[in-house]
Structures are given as C-alpha cells and as structure tokens.
Amino acid sequence: MRPVTVLAFAVALGLGPALAQTTGSINPARAQVPKPEARPAAPGLDSFLKTLWPMAQARGISRKTFDLAFQGVTPDPSIVALTRKQSEFTAPIWSYLNSAVGGGRISRGREMLEAHASVLAQVESRYGVPKEIILGIWGMETNYGSFKGDKDVIRSLATLANIRYRGDFFRDELLTALELIEKGYVERNELRGSWAGAMGHTQFMPSSYMKYAVDQTGDGHADIWTSTSDAIASTANYLKGYGWTPGLPWGIEVVVPEGFDHNLYRASFSSFRSAGVRRADGGSLPSSGEARLFYPAGHTGPALLLTANFDVIKKYNSSDAYALAVGHLGDRIMGRPALQGDWPVKAPRLDKAGITDVQRRLKGLGLYNHDADGRIGTGTREAVRQYQLRVGMLADGYPTPALLTRMKAPR
DSSP states (O other): OOOOOEEEOOOBOSSOHHHHHHHOOOOTTSOOOOOOOOOOOOOOHHHHHHHHHHHHHHTTOOHHHHHHHHTTOOOOHHHHHHHTOOOSOOOOHHHHHHHHTOTTHHHHHHHHHHHTHHHHHHHHHHHOOOHHHHHHHHHHHHTTTTOOOOEEHHHHHHHHHHTTTTTTHHHHHHHHHHHHHHTTSSOGGGOEEOTTSOBTTTTBOHHHHHHHEEOSSOSSOOOTTTOHHHHHHHHHHHHHHTTOOTTOOSEEEEEOOTTOOTTOOEEEHHHHHHTTOEETTSOOOOSSOEEEEEOBTBTTSOEEEEOHHHHHHHHHBOOHHHHHHHHHHHHHHTTOOOOOSOOOTTSOOOOHHHHHHHHHHHHHTTSOOSOOOSOOOHHHHHHHHHHHHHHTOOOOOOOOHHHHHHHHSOO
C-alpha cells in the first residue's frame, strides 16, 4: 500500500510540448533548467553509476532499490541525438498558436470539460485555478493524454545525467526518481514518460511529482499516469503553489489607441483604462488588479494585458508562446472568441542569427545579461523595450529588422 502523497512537477524551456515532439526541446512546464554547457566525452554508464551510488545512499536510497532501478539499463543513443538536434528556424508565434490551438484540441478539450466536469469543479473550488487553465495545460502537454511518452524514465534520466546535459539538473532528477521508488510512491515499471523524463498526463518531472502530485481519488497513490483525476488535481496544486490568484484573468486582448504613451507598461487596469486602452471584445477591463502590456509579434499585431497569473503559467513552461497558447486554448474551450488582432504575417522578420545579433548588441549596451541564443524571451523583450525607449522608437519590446538596422547605424 503506497502512502497518500502530495507531490509535484517542474519548469523547463523551449517553445513547449506541442513542438517538443518534433524539435527535441524540453517542455518548460517542468523545471527551470540551466543552459547547455561544453562538456568532455561522457564515461561509460557503469562509471557514472559508481559515482551516483554515494549520492543516492546519502538520500536514503537502499542498495536494493538502486540495483533494481538500473538492472539492464543502457544508454539510449536516440536521446543523445535529440540533445544535439537544433532547429534552424524560429517559428513565428502565429504559426505556433495555430498549431497549438488547432488540430482538434479545442473540440477535444470541450469533450474533456464535459467528461470530467465533476472533478474539474471540485479542483477549481479547492485550489482556485480555473478549469480552463487546467484543460489548456493538459491539452498542450499531451493532447489530453494521447501522447504521454513511453520511454523508461530511469534510462532517459541516466542517459542525460551521464553526458551532463544541462549540468547537474538531470542527475538530481534521477536521484529524485530513485527516491520515489524507495518511498513506495511509484513502482519501478510505472516510471514511463518523455525522452527528457517528464511523466504523466501533464508531464511532471520527478522533483515536481515529489512536491505537487495529489491523490485526488483517495486510493493511496498519486497516479498522474493513468488517473485523470489525480493529474488534474496535481496540475492545479502546482499552479496554486506558484501563486495563482483566484478571480484574476491570465490576460485580456486589448486595443491600444493611437499616440499611446508606451512608458505606461506595467500598471493598474484603471490606469490603462484612463489611457484609452479598451478590450478587443467590447467588454470592460477588470475594476481591480494590475497587468502589463504585451505585443506577441510587435505593435502591428495583437496586443494583450497580461497579469501575474500569466507568469504563473510560465512556471510550468517558461515560454511566452506556451503560456499564451495555454490561456488562449482554455478560453476557446470555454467558448470565448479567438484573438481578433491581425498577425503581421507579411512583415519582415529577423531570423535566429538576426535575433542573436540584437541580443549581443543589447548586451554590449548593458541592457541584456542573458545568453545570446536567438530566442525571443522575456529578457530579450524587456531589453528591446528599454532600448526603444532610449532611442525614441515605439516601445513594443519586439525585435525587428528595422530595430537591428537602427542598432547598426553609426551613433
């Protein structure tokens, strides 16, 4: 009999699970993972396990559990190949959203809303997380359980830890997976998941399971693999744990008036209302609360006011695109309208090399202190916005060819 447990999941990086199946990126809804680093050739797995055993023993893992976990385990060469697979194309956000919120996910989500109405209502009442956000994450992660991954998690984590992919992150996740077995939370053969070790309906890493997984059914086992009820409750528990604010929307599409002062970036809803910002659907902005102005594809595309709850979704996956897709998918499942702003599909865009160039130049100006990786994240957007304010450009935080041309111009 396994003990009743309250456990959890984590946060990684990349564009999210919808693309993780093809690009090999790790789903950010798992755990904040450090950037890859240069590493020497990996030793054999036997040598790695010899160094791992003292660490496992220090965590209270028995030799019996350790030997059982690694019996017959060999490195997985397909996983090593995935770590080296790099996309040469940065997909525009509108393409990502079309893929993420298309393909039957909305209709399937509505089926799940009806099929699991009772548990979703219970969980929403208990944790304060709206049912549509849970459905959005579930849909994005595994298309409602249709592709949870069937790799041996111990083998996957051992392979990644052995080559020191992303430092010690996967080694620590492997040790936590061993703890799960030792404590009887899961059986060895239950540890099945993605190539990067994420598991279950909503793809928890072992450390996340340990913190936030919930036994909603009361059968003594937090089963995120086969119990939709446990997976739903665990996801809500995770979001609550990261500070979800009940009653606050994740974001609202808005129309920004001509001549808007973009120094107003993070403010109360009432301040945005006073500045002429209005809801795109004609409704009223909330009477209380704060938000920040966000242009996913620059000021010529849709504009949104995002709240702290958007940032909570990003604790599941650190990508803006992913969090936007989760919120938008949830809205569509509930019958709310699609984003109304036109995407700048014909506007010139920077490729990965161009974005990297922008990041390097921002770094040289002291505005950006992250790696120049060619990806548009929160740090890049804020640095671009600061530069735009400095030089008198419209501060939408979005890097474009025109911005790069301005940065290259003699000062």
